[in-house]
Amino acid sequence: MHQHKNESNKRIATAFFLNVGFTIIEFIGGWLTNSTAIMADAVHDLGDSLSIGSAWLLNHLGQKSANSEFTYGYQRLSLLGALINSLVLIAGSIWVLSEAIPRLADPVMPATEGMLILAILGVTVNGFAVYRLSKGNTLNEKVLNWHLLEDVLGWLAVLVVSIVLQFADWPILDPLLSVGFTLFIFFNVIRNLKTTAKLFFQAVPDKKLHERIRHSLLNIDNIFEVHHQHLWSLDGEHHVLTAHIIINQNKDFNLKEYSAMKQSIANALEQYQLAHTTIEIELNQEFCRDQSKLPF
Template identity: 65%
Template sequence: MHSHSHQHGTDDRIGWAFFLNVTFTIIEFIGGWLTNSTAIMADAVHDLGDSLSIGFAWILSRFSNKAAPDKYSYGYRRLTLFGALVNGVVLVIGSIWVLFEAIPRLTNPEMPVVEGMLGLAILGVAVNGYAVFKLKAGETLNEKVLTWHLLEDVLGWVAVLIVSIVLLFVELPILDPLLSIGFTLFILFNVFRNLKSTLVLFLQAAPDEETQQNIKQTLIKLPEVNGVHHMHFWSLDGESHVLTAHLELSKNSSVNELVALKQTIAIELSEYHLSHTTIEFEFPKETCRDEHEKET
């Protein structure tokens, strides 16, 4: 009962943050157009990306406690990777659009409607700050990651606030496109970095090569094990890792010895916090049924 209410509280906080962010993103796009501010447009693109991240986190949170069906035997953890890809594509398209709008203004800057820009900045700091306050109460990894996303938004709006205050007293319209280009380059840097790691996980590469080698050495050092092959170490979502491996036994073992070996392996691998582990034993002189793919 406690677990259910805790999960329900998590869903409520993330769902609330999602609708708040989406609503405010729409206000930003309209406000950016009305105030003629590319800086606000750039921040709107950033907030759109955060809205997508929060949306997929919310979906994942709602699915996370459901039992994995036969069709999706590993559950729904990979939804986060799909969400990251969609998020990345949307942000790249949005960022390119902002750059096309902002770069020409460097040579012919236009003064934004500063009062409107200032009002939106104050609202942006307040809305995102309140969202951070709400999500900060959460204990899940999703909520902690999203809290940092929203903290970035608060800092972005603080920058817009500072620029709008400066523009109230000094007519320097070039500050607006400069700020928008700075925002956009920051977004693109993070997007490309995240897209690279997401694509690597989608291709089921090892999430960490050092950990992969450590796991292999852990298995090989067991006196009952003569060799390891067909070892596959990959990740569902960057956090939940999966391991499968064939272990060549050094001798023919009894059932009791195999049970004891399984328990030893479970203890040895416990430090790696694997979500799913499948180990297959092969007796001496036994031909591996996947021999055509066996590592040399």
């Protein structure tokens, strides 16, 4: 687990330093080529760098051990990073659209040779960062990956446009492609934001998983009812389960039966790789102290 978290930190750190370094190159290149599109992308990448830096910090803080105050640890800070970055990326996409759409009516021809060189470098640098983050499973890494994928698609658009403009006087292609890839990223980030927001409100991370867990418990011998089953996620990757189960007995368990039931439950839940589980065993017709509380 610790090694997995360190790998996540390394991937985000790589993306951060690559993005900051290339943002500086973009500002210089945009000035030299007199390309407003590249300068706009440089500003957008600066925002990405700030977002990735904050995600790196939150991901690192999220690895702190649990204590008496934060008994589940700080893993939800990573989820906070995913939420912040989704909002920043949506704002950035809206800004890019606000710049690109008016340019459709009055396109400007940039220095295409410089655009071509910067586009090749941009695809290479951001493509490597996307490759690194694609190995991550956390929501934080997935949202950051959309940040960088947006940059890759943007530079691919610049690459195509710069090649075409070598042979044709069609400067309108630049804002057209910018609008296209920005809308693509925008709608995907909206989907990720919806998932992240639901997890913040402790929604079930996966309805099918929730039902599969329930059926696994009910398939254990002598268990005939499961209630107060709750499944939520710390960070989109590590899930927590609590449940009450009723066993088909009217007398107290002896130690051997109790141990066997616990082992059966552990075996049934092992396949789901849950971070935390709390199961309360109740006898048939026993009063549930939570019965008058939440109705599920």
